[in-house]
Amino acid sequence: MGQEKSERQARYDNILRAANHHGKRGMPPVDSWNPPFCGDLDMSIARDGTWFYMGTPIGRMPLVKLFSSVLRHDEDGRYLLVTPVEKVGLQVEDVPFIGVELDRISQDDGTDALVLRTNVDDVVVISQDHPLRFAIDAETGGLTPYCLIRGRLEARLGRPLLYQLADFGEEAEIDGESWFGVASCGRFFAMMAMADLARAMENSPS
Numbered sequence: 001m002g003q004e005k006s007e008r009q010a011r012y013d014n015i016l017r018a019a020n021h022h023g024k025r026g027m028p029p030v031d032s033w034n035p036p037f038c039g040d041l042d043m044s045i046a047r048d049g050t051w052f053y054m055g056t057p058i059g060r061m062p063l064v065k066l067f068s069s070v071l072r073h074d075e076d077g078r079y080l081l082v083t084p085v086e087k088v089g090l091q092v093e094d095v096p097f098i099g100v101e102l103d104r105i106s107q108d109d110g111t112d113a114l115v116l117r118t119n120v121d122d123v124v125v126i127s128q129d130h131p132l133r134f135a136i137d138a139e140t141g142g143l144t145p146y147c148l149i150r151g152r153l154e155a156r157l158g159r160p161l162l163y164q165l166a167d168f169g170e171e172a173e174i175d176g177e178s179w180f181g182v183a184s185c186g187r188f189f190a191m192m193a194m195a196d197l198a199r200a201m202e203n204s205p206s
Contacts, residue, residue, distance in 0.1 A: 011041055011088055012053065018083035019066040030072045030082040031151055037080075037087050043067075044091040045079075049098035049119045061120075068120045071096055073152035097122065097155035099147060102164045107185070114168065114184040116147055118155045127185035132165075134191050142203035143192060159205070165191070 019028065042054045051058040051067065058064055072080045072087075079092045101117040114126040124130040126147060135144045145157040145165060157165070168182050174190060180197050181190040191197070 008042060011038060011086070012043075014086065015041075015070060015081050015083055015088065016063070016066060018085075019070045027150070028070050028082075030070055033082050033084050033087075035082065035084060035086045037089070040089040040091075041081065043081070045093065045096050047093040049096075065120050068096065068122075071153060075152075095146060095154040095156050097149055097153065099145075099155045099157040099161050102157070102161045104168055109186075111186050112168075112183065114165075114182065116155065116157075116161075118149060122149050122155075124149055125185060126182075126189070128187055131187075132182070132184075132189040134189075136192070137203070137205070140203040141196065142205055144205060145191075 044052045046052065051064050058067075067081060070081050070083060072082045073096075074080060079090055079096065080087045081090060097118040097120060099116050100119050103115045105113050105115060107113050115123065116126060116130075117123045124147065126132055130148050133146050133148075135146065136142070137144070143162065145162055146154045147157065149155050165182050166180075169180050169191065170183060170188075171194060172179055172181060172188050172190070178194040179190040180192055180194050181188050183189070
């Protein structure tokens with residue numbers, strides 16, 4: 001048991017050192033690294049964006065940001081912390097990031113852009129490269145927005161930002177049907193058919 005704990009701590013420390021080293025030169029290129037898989041680390045990300053190690057919240061935001069910089073989401077659905085020499089698995093309850101701030105800015109071409117900041121201070125412009133998607137709860141009809149941040153990593157936007165999106169929203173016709181959605185960088189992101197919108201807003205999760 002002691003040896004297993006030591007190995008686990010060594011992996012934790014190695015990933016932290018690698019994230020710190022490569023992070024000094026910008027966002028580490030984790031998608032291009034293909035090291036061997038070294039097992040699962042006792043680390044998880046809760047639905048509210050809190051990171052845990054061995055059941056204890058990681059309270060230092062600089063540490064969370066370092067770990068998030070080497071996070072990867074593979075095609076098979078597995079979340080990994082990746083360095084050039086090893087990768088380890090971790091558990092993610094929903095998606096790893098939370099949208100915490102949303103602004104609308106005017107661009108030089110006259111179009112509006114929506115800018116999203118996450119709980120780990122990633123900032124993206126909602127666009128074709130960082131699209132919105134909207135998940136509908138099958139039981140309640142509630143609406144939950146997600147935004148692609150990088151790779152396959154997404155941020156969930158809670159109810160306050162959903163209401164902001166609704167304030168920014170507009171109606172558009174798609175295939176002969178009226179839809180409500182938001183526009184950013186010249187692209188329209190359809191939220192829901194107008195006929196279903198009121199029920200979805202009432203039942204959306206926080």
